[in-house]
Amino acid sequence: MGKVQDSDFELINRYLNGDEVAFNLIVKKYQKKIYWHARQMLGNHLDADEVTQEVLIVLYKKLKSFNFQSSLFTWIYKIVSTRSLNQIRRKKIKGFFSLDDPENKIEVEDSADIIEDIVNREKLEQVDKILQKIPPKQREIFIMRNYEQHTYEEISKITGKSVGGLKANYFHALKKVLELTNEKK
Amino acid sequence: MKKNEERILNYLSCLSDSGERIRFEEDLASSEELKKEFEMIHSRIKSIDLAEYPETDERYFAGLIPRVREKLENRKTYFSRKIVYYTAPAAAAIIIISLVLFNPGTDFESQYKELAEAVVDNISDTVVSEKYFTELESRPAEAVLTEREDNYKFQFPAELEVTNDTYARLLDNPIAEEYGTLNRLSDNELEIVYDKLNSNSSQKVTK
Numbered sequence: 001m002g003k004v005q006d007s008d009f010e011l012i013n014r015y016l017n018g019d020e021v022a023f024n025l026i027v028k029k030y031q032k033k034i035y036w037h038a039r040q041m042l043g044n045h046l047d048a049d050e051v052t053q054e055v056l057i058v059l060y061k062k063l064k065s066f067n068f069q070s071s072l073f074t075w076i077y078k079i080v081s082t083r084s085l086n087q088i089r090r091k092k093i094k095g096f097f098s099l100d101d102p103e104n105k106i107e108v109e110d111s112a113d114i115i116e117d118i119v120n121r122e123k124l125e126q127v128d129k130i131l132q133k134i135p136p137k138q139r140e141i142f143i144m145r146n147y148e149q150h151t152y153e154e155i156s157k158i159t160g161k162s163v164g165g166l167k168a169n170y171f172h173a174l175k176k177v178l179e180l181t182n183e184k185k
Numbered sequence: 186m187k188k189n190e191e192r193i194l195n196y197l198s199c200l201s202d203s204g205e206r207i208r209f210e211e212d213l214a215s216s217e218e219l220k221k222e223f224e225m226i227h228s229r230i231k232s233i234d235l236a237e238y239p240e241t242d243e244r245y246f247a248g249l250i251p252r253v254r255e256k257l258e259n260r261k262t263y264f265s266r267k268i269v270y271y272t273a274p275a276a277a278a279i280i281i282i283s284l285v286l287f288n289p290g291t292d293f294e295s296q297y298k299e300l301a302e303a304v305v306d307n308i309s310d311t312v313v314s315e316k317y318f319t320e321l322e323s324r325p326a327e328a329v330l331t332e333r334e335d336n337y338k339f340q341f342p343a344e345l346e347v348t349n350d351t352y353a354r355l356l357d358n359p360i361a362e363e364y365g366t367l368n369r370l371s372d373n374e375l376e377i378v379y380d381k382l383n384s385n386s387s388q389k390v391t392k
Contacts (some may be wrong), residue, residue, distance in 0.1 A: 024250055025250065027250055027253075028246075028250075031246055031249055032238070032241075032246065035246075036238050038264075049245075052249070053249070053252060053253055053256060056249070056250075056253045057253055057256060057257060057260075060253070060257060090293070106285070114241045114242040115239045115240070115241055116240065116241075116242055117239060117240055120239030120240065121239065122237070123239070124235070124239055127233045127235065130233050131233070136307040136345060146230075147234070147235060149239075162376055167198050167199055167200045168198075169199065170198040170199075171194050171195065171198040171200050174194050174197060174198060175190075175194055177229070177230055177233060178190070178194075178226060178229055178230070181229040181230075181232055181233065182229075
């Protein structure tokens with residue numbers, strides 16, 4: 001992690017000194033992590049794409065004010081986490097006022113997916129269906145623990161929540177997963 | 186089968202303290218039932234795990250930076266346009282208000298008077314005749330005169346200058362005479378009007 005942090009700080013310094021290529025390198029390093037976090041939080045490609053682009057725009061604009069107090073990785077995850085939760089809220093509000101049939105909407109969104117392999121796509125769809133039924137904050141912890149392998153301390157730095165609170169949230173997320181996988185059977 | 190679920194989930198989420206964890210691990214090693222239940226729960230949670238993220242179309246990630254940069258450019262243009270949209274009318278409003286409030290040369294009263302004089306000087310006889318005499322002819326004169334009494338109390342100033350023959354026509358009109366327009370003028374006023382008209386107009390004024 002130390003080496004990663006050093007190379008991140010070096011890239012940021014290069015970017016702050018006007019080297020635009022350094023920004024491209026930062027993006028290349030983190031774009032997949034950003035995308036997949038958003039994708040699992042939101043359950044579809046279009047929303048994940050929107051959030052990913054927004055995060056990169058924020059990164060481009062705010063990197064100048066990066067204070068080197070936390071790692072770039074934590075800072076980026078903070079942005080992704082906030083943006084993803086905001087997108088969920090926005091969609092809920094839109095859905096509340098919309099007359100569209102949500103079933104049809106999912107079909108349209110799926111056709112724009114970037115996963116070419118059908119088997120993988122089906123597996124991901126099954127996972128998404130379950131994840132989307134878990135409340136967003138519990139879902140976030142579940143994703144960070146199970147897919148991104150973050151420690152509670154890292155998640156605490158990203159979300160700003162206490163480790164105890166995160167553990168409780170993860171407990172409820174696991175309980176919900178058990179209920180949902182039981183329903184499936 | 187759900188007997189130990191809470192305990193297992195407490196263990197998996199690290200909610201249990203170190204003492205409870207040790208006891209749980211000891212029980213897990215000794216109890217077949219607990220072991221079975223633990224494995225079942227663990228496998229169900231793992232069933233929605235992904236060994237790794239699926240392979241994606243790399244063109245998407247390759248095109249991400251250009252799209253982000255394009256968006257950034259569009260936003261810059263949008264914001265500069267927005268600034269122009271809001272600044273131009275605001276600047277115009279500020280200039281107009283400043284001119285009105287702080288221009289010492291602005292004298293609305295005198296400008297208004299000038300305008301009024303210009304209108305009076307240039308009003309045609311036809312307009313006077315059509316507007317006033319037609320009204321006088323079409324309505325009972327007493328009513329009109331009562332209603333506009335003040336308007337018909339002619340106060341001819343000494344310096345009055347007649348620039349057209351409106352007054353002459355007014356005084357010469359039989360209807361006006363009939364309804365006492367001339368009677369409302371004092372002898373002195375009538376004299377002044379008569380003299381002025383004689384010197385400026387060839388029209389005959391009847392006393």
